[in-house]
Amino acid sequence: MPMMSVDWSACATGEALANGKPTSPHREPIRVGVVGLSAGGGWAATAHVPALTGLDGYELRALSASSAESARAAGEKYAVPLAFGSAEELARSEEVDLVVVTVKVPHHLELLRPAVEAGKMVFSEWPLGADLAQAEELSDLAHRRGVLTAVGLQARSAPPLRYLRDLVADGYVGRVLSTSMLGSGWIGGATYDDN
Numbered sequence: 001m002p003m004m005s006v007d008w009s010a011c012a013t014g015e016a017l018a019n020g021k022p023t024s025p026h027r028e029p030i031r032v033g034v035v036g037l038s039a040g041g042g043w044a045a046t047a048h049v050p051a052l053t054g055l056d057g058y059e060l061r062a063l064s065a066s067s068a069e070s071a072r073a074a075g076e077k078y079a080v081p082l083a084f085g086s087a088e089e090l091a092r093s094e095e096v097d098l099v100v101v102t103v104k105v106p107h108h109l110e111l112l113r114p115a116v117e118a119g120k121m122v123f124s125e126w127p128l129g130a131d132l133a134q135a136e137e138l139s140d141l142a143h144r145r146g147v148l149t150a151v152g153l154q155a156r157s158a159p160p161l162r163y164l165r166d167l168v169a170d171g172y173v174g175r176v177l178s179t180s181m182l183g184s185g186w187i188g189g190a191t192y193d194d195n
Helices: 008-013 043-054 069-076 087-092 105-117 131-143 159-169
Strands: 030-035 060-066 082-085 097-101 123-127 151-154
Touching: 008 069, 030 043, 030 087, 043 060, 043 123, 060 069, 069 082, 087 097, 087 105, 087 123, 097 105, 105 159
Parallel strands: 030 060, 030 097, 060 082, 097 123, 123 151
Antiparallel strands: none
16 A cells, blocks of 8 residues: 555545546545544544544544444444444445554554455555555555555645655755754653553
8 A cells, every 4th residue: 555645535526546547426425434443532533533524525434443342432422323343344334435544553454454355445544564564465455456545644744844845856955964853742751652
C-alpha cells in the first residue's frame, strides 16, 4: 500500500478511478468501519471519530473492537449502528465501504488482511506493517485485488511541511546540508513506554 493522499470524497462523487478508469457515480456517503474504536478513548476516538463526523460524504457506520462486549460499549458511546467483535466480521459486512485500522502496529497485518481480501477500501494508520515483509505483503495483496488504499501519515499532508518541501524543491533555501527537528506531544520525557 503506497503512502499517498487520497481524496476519499471523490469515491462518493464518482470521480474515483478503478484500474485507471472512472467509476460510476457513487452518490451515497462512504460507509466507514473503524477497527479499534474503544469506549475508553484512544486514537480512533480522538482523531478519527471527530474527523469522520465532521466531513461530508462519510458515514461512521461500523466498528470492531477486541471483543463483542467492548464493541457494543463503543457503539453505544459513539452512536455507531454496527458493532463487531472482530475485524473479520467488520470486513465481511455489506454495510462497510471503507475500513480504517487505528490499532497498534503489531496487529496491522492480521487486521488489514481481511479488509483487503474482502475488496474494501482501506485506510491504515502509519506505519503499514511491523516490518518490511508485512508491508510488502499487504501492498502486494492490495495491488493484486485492485483495492484503493492509503496509509495515514498526517505530517506528509501538513500544509507547513508541504510548503517547506516546495521551497526546497524550488531551490529557495539552496542545497540542504543538514536538518534538525523538534517535536512535542502528550507523551513527555526522554523515554517512551512500550505499552
